[in-house]
Amino acid sequence: MSDCRPYKSYLFKYHIDNPTLAGQQSNKMKDYNILKTLCKRIFLMGSGNFWYEEDEIGNDKKILYKVYGTIIFFMYGFMTLLEIMAAVFGDFPEDEKRDSVTFATSHTIVMIKIYSVISKKELIKKLNHDLVRVSELYEQEPLMAEKYRIMKINVVAYFVTVYGSGACFVFEGFRKMHEGSHFATVITYYPAFEDNSILANAFRFFTTAVLFVMLMTMILTVDAFTMVNLIMYKYKFITLRHYFETLGREFDENNVQGNSKQAVERLTNGFVEGITMHNELIRLSKEIDKAFGSVMALQLCQSSGSAVSLLLQMALADQLTLFASMKIIFFVAALFFLLGLFLCNAGEITYQASLLSDTIFYTGWYACPAQRRTKRNLRHMVLQACTQAQRPIIMKAFKMLELTYGTFLLVVRGTYSVFALFYAQHK
Template sequence: MKNYHILKGLCKRIFFIGSGNFWYEDEVIGNDNSILYKMLKYILFSIYGFMTLLEIMAALIGEFSEDEKSDSVTFAVSHTIVMIKIYSVLSNKESVKKLIHDLIKVCEIHEEESLMKKKYRIIKINVVAYFITVYGSAACFVFEGVRKTLEGSHFVTVVTYYPQFGDNSLTATVVRIFMTIILFMLLLTMIMTVDGFTVVNLIIFKYKFITLRNYIDKLRINFENELKENKSKIAAKKLTKGLIDGIIMHKELLRLSKEIDKAFGTVMALQLCQSSGSAVSLLLQIALSDKLTLVAEMKICFFVVALFFLLGVFLCNAGEITYQASLVSESIFYCGWHLSPSPQQRHLGKLVLLAGAKAQQPLVMKAFKMLELTYGTFLLVVRATYSVFALFYAQNQ
C-alpha cells in the first residue's frame, strides 16, 4: 500500500476515537473544529485525566490491600506517562500534519510496489502484535477482577481513590466497571494516537532511505547500460541530473528526521522511562509476592512484555533508520561517476565528494537530545532494568 493510504487510514481511526484530525487535507476526513467534536474531545480527555488523578490519589493516600496498592502505583505511573505522551502529540498537531505531508511526498515517485508491500506487512505485524500484548494484559486484569468477585471480594481492574477497598456497594461496583471501560478506551487512544502512530511514521521513514538507496543504485545500472550503447555524454548528463535529484531527496530526509524528533521525540523518550521504571515495579510484584494467582502473574507478564515490545519497536526502528541512512554514502560513491568521460567525471566527482561527505555524518535519533535511540540502547535499558530489579530484590530478601 502507498504511504498516502496507510497514513490516511490511520488518521481516520485517530479522528473517530476523538483525538482530532491529523490529516493535512482537512476536508477529507472530518472537521475537528466543530462544537460537537470539541465537546466530545473535551469530555473524553477530561474523563481520562480525572481517572489518572484518582489513580495518583490511590497510590499516594489510598488504603488498599497489598496487591491493589501495587496495581495503583503501577497504573498511576504508567497512565501519567501515557497522558503526557498523548498531550505531546496533540499539542504538535500542526507539526504532525506537515510531517505527514512531507513524508508522503519525498521519494514518492521512486517507490517500488514490492518494497511497499513488504513495508505494509511489517507495519501490520508491529501494530497488531502491540495491540494484542496491550489488550492481552488488560484482559488479564479483567479476568483477575472476575476471579476476585467469584471468591466473594469485589470486581476491580483500575485501582482509583474512590471507591475505597472496603466499599462493595452497587455504586462502587458500577464505578469500577465504568473505570474498566474507560481503561479500554484510553488504551485504544494510546495505541492509535501515540504509540502506533509513532511506529508507523518510523517504519515509513526507514523505508524512505531504502527507496533512496535503490534509486541511486538504479542510476548506476542505467548509466552503465547507456555507456555500453556509446551514449557517454547523454549518460553523464542523466547521471548528473539523477544524482542531484537524489541529493535533494537525501537533504529532505535529513530535515524530516528533525521533524520526527519534534513530533514524536517526547513519546520515545518517555517510553524509555516508562518501560524501565514500570518493569522494575511489576517484576518485584512477581518476585516478592507468594500469593499471586496464575492470572495475576499473566497480567503482570503481559504488561512487561507490552512495555518492552513497544520500546524495542521504537529503538530498533530508530536504529534501523541510522543504519539505512549510513548506507546512502556507499550508494552515492558507487553511482558510476568514475566511468564517465573526463570533463563530466571531474564535475561528478566533486558532486559525489560533497554528497558522500554529507551522507557519512551519522543520523542518530536521540531521547532528551542525549540518549541515542539504537539497538544498543535497547539492550542497555534491558540490562539496567534487570540490574535495578536484582538490587531491590536482594534488599528485600
C-alpha cells in the same frame, strides 16, 4: 519539499519505464493511504485531525467534535487523578496498593505522551505531508509490500500484548468477584475497598471501560503513530538507496550502448534529484525528533521504571494466581516490546542511512569523461554527497541518549540490575 519540476521529463521517463511504480497511486500500501487511514482512526478517537488535506477526514474545529473530545479526555484525566490519589492516600490491601501505584505511574506517563502528540498537531500535519511526498515517485511495489507487512505485524503484535494485559486484569477482577470480593481492575481512590454498593461496583466497571478506550487512544494516537513514522522514514532511505542503484545500472546500460553523452546527462540530472531527496530526508529527521522525540524519551522512563515495579510484585508476592501472573507478564512484555520497536527501528534508520555513501559512490560517475568546473560538476557533487551520507543520522531521546539496538540492550540489562538490587534488599 523537493521541487521535481526542473527534472520533470527525466522523472516521467523513469516512472513510465517502471510499471510497478505507475500502478501505485491507489494502492493501500502507499504512504499516503497508510497515514491517511491511521489519521482517520485517530480522528474517531477524539484526538483531532492530523491529516494535512483539509476536509478529507473531518473538521476537528466543530463544536460537537470539541465537546466529544473534551468529554473523552476529561474521563481519562479524571480516572488518572483518582489513580494517583489511590496510590498516595488510598487504604487498600497490598496487592491492590501495588496495582494502584503501577497504574498511576503508567497512566500519568501515557497522558503526558498523548498530550505531547496532540500539542504538536500542526507540526505533525506538515511532517505527514513531507514524509508522503519525498521519494514518492520511486517507491517500488515489493519494497512497499514489505514495509506494509512489517507495520501490520508490529502494530498487531503490540495491540495483542496491550489488550492481553488488560484482559488478564479483567479476568483477575472476575476471579476476585467469584471468591466473594468485588470486581477490580483499575484501582481508584473512589470507591473505597470496603464499599460494595451497586454504585461502587458500577463505577469500577465504568473505569474498566474507560481504561480500554484509553488504551486504544494510546495505541493509535501515540504508539502506532510514532512506530509507523519511524518505519516509513526507514524505508525512505531504502528507497533512496534503490534509486541510486537503478541510476547506476541505467548509466551503465546507456554507456555500453554508446550513448555516453545522454548517459552522463541522465546520470547528472538523476544525481541532482537524489541529492535533493537526501537533503530532504536529513531535514525530516529533525522534524520527526520534534514531533515524536518526547514520546520515545518518555517510553524509556516508563518501560524501565514500571518494569522494575512489576517484576518486584511478581518476585515478592507470597502467592500469585495464574491471571495475576499473566497480567504482570503481559504488562512487562508490552512495555519492552514497544520500547524495542522504537529503539530498533530508530537504530535501523541509522544503519540504512549509513549504507547510502557506498551506493552513491558506485553509481558509475567515475566512467564519465572529465567535466569542466561548472555548477553541476558530477564528480564534485559525488564528493559532497558521499561526505554528507557519512555523517550518521542518529535519533536521540532527551537529545542525549542514542536510540539504537545497543540502547535497548542497555535498558534491559539496567532494568534487571535495578530489579535484582531491590529484590536483594527486600530479601
